[in-house]
Amino acid sequence: MSEGRRRSRIHELGRPDVTEIEIGGTTHRVAEVQPMDVDGVRTMTVGTILWGFAAAAMLPFLGRLDSAGHGWWFWTAVAGFGLGLIGVEYCKVRRNALRAQARTGRRRSRS
Numbered sequence: 001m002s003e004g005r006r007r008s009r010i011h012e013l014g015r016p017d018v019t020e021i022e023i024g025g026t027t028h029r030v031a032e033v034q035p036m037d038v039d040g041v042r043t044m045t046v047g048t049i050l051w052g053f054a055a056a057a058m059l060p061f062l063g064r065l066d067s068a069g070h071g072w073w074f075w076t077a078v079a080g081f082g083l084g085l086i087g088v089e090y091c092k093v094r095r096n097a098l099r100a101q102a103r104t105g106r107r108r109s110r111s
Helices: 041-067 071-110
Strands: 018-023 026-031
Antiparallel strands (some): 018 026
């Protein structure tokens, strides 16, 4: 095997279809893969919980943080938690709208 080439591992589901595109004398290989079905609710929830834990962990040390000039750390965690709550709600509304749109689309296609 040559030095510049690596052997790729074949996934148990097989290899995706690959299309070669030439742009400006350079050949690019593009795999035909399906996008992940991610609505963002889990990611936003985990991030929000982590910000909440960070704020709760710093709360007993708020006086020390303020005296050291690092009080903004606590308020950053509080802001992250608050914005995370907004983000979780936004993602839930978006997920529900996408599900409703998919159901409506399926009903229309049947008739």
